[in-house]
Amino acid sequence: MEKILLAIDSQNVDANAVRFACYLTRLTNSKLTGIFLENIVIAKEIVISQTEETTSVESISITESIEDNIAIRDANIRLFKHMAGQEGVKAFVEVDNGIPEIDIISKTRFADILIVDARTSFSGMYEGLPTRFVKDILNNAECPVVIAPQTFSSIDNIVFCYSGSKSSVFAIKQFTYLFPEFKNKRVKIIDLNAESEIGPEEVQTVTAWLTYHYHDVEFVRLEGDVTEAFFNYLLKKKNDFVVMGAFGRGLLASFFENDAEDNGRTTSLPVFVAHY
Numbered sequence: 001m002e003k004i005l006l007a008i009d010s011q012n013v014d015a016n017a018v019r020f021a022c023y024l025t026r027l028t029n030s031k032l033t034g035i036f037l038e039n040i041v042i043a044k045e046i047v048i049s050q051t052e053e054t055t056s057v058e059s060i061s062i063t064e065s066i067e068d069n070i071a072i073r074d075a076n077i078r079l080f081k082h083m084a085g086q087e088g089v090k091a092f093v094e095v096d097n098g099i100p101e102i103d104i105i106s107k108t109r110f111a112d113i114l115i116v117d118a119r120t121s122f123s124g125m126y127e128g129l130p131t132r133f134v135k136d137i138l139n140n141a142e143c144p145v146v147i148a149p150q151t152f153s154s155i156d157n158i159v160f161c162y163s164g165s166k167s168s169v170f171a172i173k174q175f176t177y178l179f180p181e182f183k184n185k186r187v188k189i190i191d192l193n194a195e196s197e198i199g200p201e202e203v204q205t206v207t208a209w210l211t212y213h214y215h216d217v218e219f220v221r222l223e224g225d226v227t228e229a230f231f232n233y234l235l236k237k238k239n240d241f242v243v244m245g246a247f248g249r250g251l252l253a254s255f256f257e258n259d260a261e262d263n264g265r266t267t268s269l270p271v272f273v274a275h276y
Contacts, residue, residue: 001028001178007104007116007137010036010073010095013080017117017148020270022087024115024146027181033092034080035107036073037100039122101136109142112178113272118147130252138252144174144274147252151268156239157186158214161230162206163193167245167276169206174274175243176213182241186216190233192226192251227251234269243272 006021008014018034025032077093084091096103100122108114114137121131130138130147138145160172187210191198203219210217222229230251234242244252252271 001030001112003110003112004028004030004032005104005107005111005114006032006034007114007120008034008036008076008080009120009122010038010076011069013076014117014119014148015083016150016152017115018080018083019087020148020152021115022084022089022091023152024113025089025091026087028179030112031092032084032089033094034077034084035104036077036080036093036095037103037122038069038073038095038097039100101133101140105137105140105142108137108145111143113144113146114141115146115148117150138273141275144171144178144272147271147273149268149270152270154239155182155185155241155270157188157237157241158182159234159237159240159242160187160189160210161192161242161244161251162189162198163245164198164202165245165276167274168192169245170276171243171245171272171274172206172210175272176210180213183214185214185241187214187218188240189217189219190230191219191221192230197221237269241270241272244274246273246275 004021004025006017008017021032024030073095077095080093081091094107104114116134116137118130118134121127121133123132134147158175160168160175162168162172189206189210198219198221207217207219220233222233234240252273
């Protein structure tokens with residue numbers, strides 16, 4: 001892997017996402033580019049002239065200073081470069097001032113992975129997790145997307161979500177090819193086929209393929225409702241990297257819809273999502 005992108009709100013740099021991006025950059029000896037996205041909402045004062053016969057707009061004046069936003073952006077760029085330097089990473093910067101979703105998605109076509117914080121939003125209001133901006137990226141990105149954890153120390157285990165679908169196999173392969181550096185980590189293949197149990201021959205096939213790339217591989221079956229069981233499984237994990245195919249977007253959203261205490265724990269795990 002060579003090219004890692006990090007989506008950054010130009011007005012609000014998430015330090016944990018930067019540190020996690022630097023970790024993956026060092027691990028893979030790649031190049032990190034911070035994409036500073038701008039969506040400056042300009043407050044305007046509208047002066048209305050009204051008579052008995054007509055109502056018209058006389059003038060519109062800008063009351064919010066664009067210069068203030070630029071100053072914050074420039075300070076955040078310096079902060080990003082400083083943090084990357086402390087992590088031993090030489091980071092590059094690009095500034096985009098169009099529509100954030102369109103700008104970042106267009107750049108994913110020629111990137112290896114995109115890293116984004118689940119809380120990134122340009123709406124100015126609370127949207128829940130992941131935000132609409134992040135959901136748009138998950139739906140339309142042209143490279144794998146990694147949702148950065150809110151806290152991070154290390155990666156000890158890789159958790160592959162396996163449903164028997166082409167999408168889940170594609171995600172497993174993409175992650176394995178992009179991160180050969182994780183070959184010595186413990187691997188768990190989680191059976192997430194809600195319709196029927198994965199047969200023993202298929203279990204052997206997928207496990208055998210993964211043993212070509214990893215040294216410690218285990219196939220795990222969960223009892224009960226697939227989503228609830230997997231969510232409870234992840235609550236017990238701390239340093240795991242979760243890998244999902246396109247089918248996993250709905251499953252991923254369900255994790256963020258739980259109560260505040262559980263939400264804080266699930267968002268502490270990085271999640272890799274790839275389209276088929």
